[in-house]
Amino acid sequence: MTLILCEAGDAAAPWAAERLRARGRSADLVLSDALGEAVRWEHRVDQAAASVRITLADGRQLSSDAAEPILNRIGSIPLARLHATAGEDYGYAMQEMFALYLSWLHAWPATVINRPTPQGLAGAYRHGSAWAALGAAAGLPTRAWAQSSADPPETGWAPPAAEATAFVVAGRAVLPPALPPELALPCRALAARAGTALLGIGFARDGLGEWEMVGASPVPDLALGGEPLVEALAEALAE
Amino acid sequence: MILLCGIKSEPPLAMVAAALRAIGAEFRFVHQRDVAQYAIAWRAGAGGVTGELRLGRKRIDLARVRGLYTRTMDDRILPELDGLAADDPARRHARSFHEALTRWIEVAPGRIVNRAEPQGSNGSKPYQAQLIAAHGFLPPPTLITNDPAAVLAFREEHGEIIYKSISGVRSIVRKLEEADLERLERIGWCPVQFQKALAGTNIRVHVIGGAVYATAIESTHVDYRYANRQGGRTRLRAVRLPGPVRARCVALAKGLGLAFAGIDLMRTEDGDYYCFEVNPQPAFSYYQANTGQPIARAVARYLAGA
Numbered sequence: 001m002t003l004i005l006c007e008a009g010d011a012a013a014p015w016a017a018e019r020l021r022a023r024g025r026s027a028d029l030v031l032s033d034a035l036g037e038a039v040r041w042e043h044r045v046d047q048a049a050a051s052v053r054i055t056l057a058d059g060r061q062l063s064s065d066a067a068e069p070i071l072n073r074i075g076s077i078p079l080a081r082l083h084a085t086a087g088e089d090y091g092y093a094m095q096e097m098f099a100l101y102l103s104w105l106h107a108w109p110a111t112v113i114n115r116p117t118p119q120g121l122a123g124a125y126r127h128g129s130a131w132a133a134l135g136a137a138a139g140l141p142t143r144a145w146a147q148s149s150a151d152p153p154e155t156g157w158a159p160p161a162a163e164a165t166a167f168v169v170a171g172r173a174v175l176p177p178a179l180p181p182e183l184a185l186p187c188r189a190l191a192a193r194a195g196t197a198l199l200g201i202g203f204a205r206d207g208l209g210e211w212e213m214v215g216a217s218p219v220p221d222l223a224l225g226g227e228p229l230v231e232a233l234a235e236a237l238a239e
Numbered sequence: 240m241i242l243l244c245g246i247k248s249e250p251p252l253a254m255v256a257a258a259l260r261a262i263g264a265e266f267r268f269v270h271q272r273d274v275a276q277y278a279i280a281w282r283a284g285a286g287g288v289t290g291e292l293r294l295g296r297k298r299i300d301l302a303r304v305r306g307l308y309t310r311t312m313d314d315r316i317l318p319e320l321d322g323l324a325a326d327d328p329a330r331r332h333a334r335s336f337h338e339a340l341t342r343w344i345e346v347a348p349g350r351i352v353n354r355a356e357p358q359g360s361n362g363s364k365p366y367q368a369q370l371i372a373a374h375g376f377l378p379p380p381t382l383i384t385n386d387p388a389a390v391l392a393f394r395e396e397h398g399e400i401i402y403k404s405i406s407g408v409r410s411i412v413r414k415l416e417e418a419d420l421e422r423l424e425r426i427g428w429c430p431v432q433f434q435k436a437l438a439g440t441n442i443r444v445h446v447i448g449g450a451v452y453a454t455a456i457e458s459t460h461v462d463y464r465y466a467n468r469q470g471g472r473t474r475l476r477a478v479r480l481p482g483p484v485r486a487r488c489v490a491l492a493k494g495l496g497l498a499f500a501g502i503d504l505m506r507t508e509d510g511d512y513y514c515f516e517v518n519p520q521p522a523f524s525y526y527q528a529n530t531g532q533p534i535a536r537a538v539a540r541y542l543a544g545a
Contacts, residue, residue, distance in 0.1 A: 148278070
């Protein structure tokens with residue numbers, strides 16, 4: 001059994017569930033909203049280990065005592081219940097719940113793809129400049145990043161359009177036929193530097209028609225990777 | 240060249256500036272209140288990170304910056320911007336400058352105290368506790384729950400317990416008193432963090448590079464940071480940690496990616512060392528002022544590569 005944690009509008013999650021099931025692996029979707037409506041939380045940390053028990057409103061339990069692998073695509077904490085109950089403490093409650101999610105997902109004793117980071121619950125979201133620097137350091141041909149105080153402050157959070165997406169899953173590179181295979185090694189190096197088990201790496205052609213990295217995401221559109229990506233995911237989740 | 244980013248008069252920044260002067264290191268303030276006179280432009284690519292910072296008439300080649308200490312405040316609440324609309328050009332410029340500066344700091348080579356990314360672990364106490372435990376320190380027994388019955392069972396198991404925020408927001412420690420039990424049902428809508436109340440000596444450890452400064456704290460209050468404010472008393476004195484504990488502190492700061500860290504320990508009567516948290520932006524001036532420990536000099540020497 002694989003638990004797929006996802007947002008309600010995340011089309012890639014049910015797609016992955018269906019493709020994993022087609023390979024004989026059961027998969028259960030747990031929507032972020034269902035976690036937000038959980039009726040009981042118990043998360044412990046001590047010198048021996050950390051544990052978690054979450055009881056959802058529909059009776060399902062997520063327990064570290066019977067931990068299943070998780071494909072984690074949670075983008076943000078569910079806010080509806082907090083919004084309804086927290087009043088003026090809403091901002092504080094939001095920070096508290098993010099901190100709790102970060103901790104319990106880190107503590108989960110089975111495979112989690114991706115583990116959370118303080119920069120993102122499903123792996124680190126990074127500014128375009130950080131991806132450019134990481135990509136160059138990993139040996140990828142990378143579109144140079146330029147920024148100045150004359151630019152709008154919002155610059156760099158929206159990823160530029162990619163013409164092709166490479167994937168790395170637990171150290172294994174999955175490249176579409178359009179991309180040259182020699183990109184596999186630096187793609188793996190980038191995922192290692194980024195500290196993410198699953199990474200989608202966007203490429204576009206430069207003015208000379210050469211491929212260059214233009215961005216990356218820890219929550220990529222899985223359907224773009226097709227069956228080779230599902231195969232790699234199924235293997236990684238079985239470890 | 241070393242850059243000090245923040246407000247010139249803020250004690251930690253001012254102390255490091257004085258220490259840099261004392262060792263003859265070249266440095267410049269990036270004083271946020273002068274942001275209207277500042278500009279930055281930079282580029283990252285196959286050739287590395289290049290660019291220029293303009294501080295009024297002074298131009299600084301970013302490739303010359305070898306060290307940077309940042310304690311910037313939220314630029315949106317700078318006094319110079321008070322009363323200006325969100326789309327006012329001065330406010331937009333301040334935001335753009337700080338955004339471009341912050342992004343450059345994250346990718347710039349050199350000695351950065353501290354980059355933003357590794358500071359993130361402090362935003363979740365139980366997450367950071369798991370990282371701390373992996374480095375060999377004991378975390379206090381911790382329960383996070385929205386179930387009052389679980390809290391009562393935890394108190395039965397551990398005796399006196401405290402509660403505090405899970406995140407880095409409103410991080411004030413308080414004992415769970417009998418009177419609190421009457422409102423315990425209110426945790427149902429949002430889980431709360433409880434911990435066993437430990438008895439022993441609080442020790443703040445500042446780690447900068449390989450240098451370690453430990454300060455023992457004696458206080459009349461559970462959370463010594465707020466003792467004076469709450470009518471109590473706190474006394475600080477420099478202490479020397481056992482070699483293995485010092486080494487563990489250095490390894491912990493390095494493991495979290497922090498060049499400079501404030502590590503909060505408690506030594507129990509049994510000689511065990513518990514770690515409560517690692518502060519990635521330690522306001523060390525309070526400890527230096529009360530003990531004479533040369534923490535600012537250590538930060539200055541680290542920035543200068545001395």
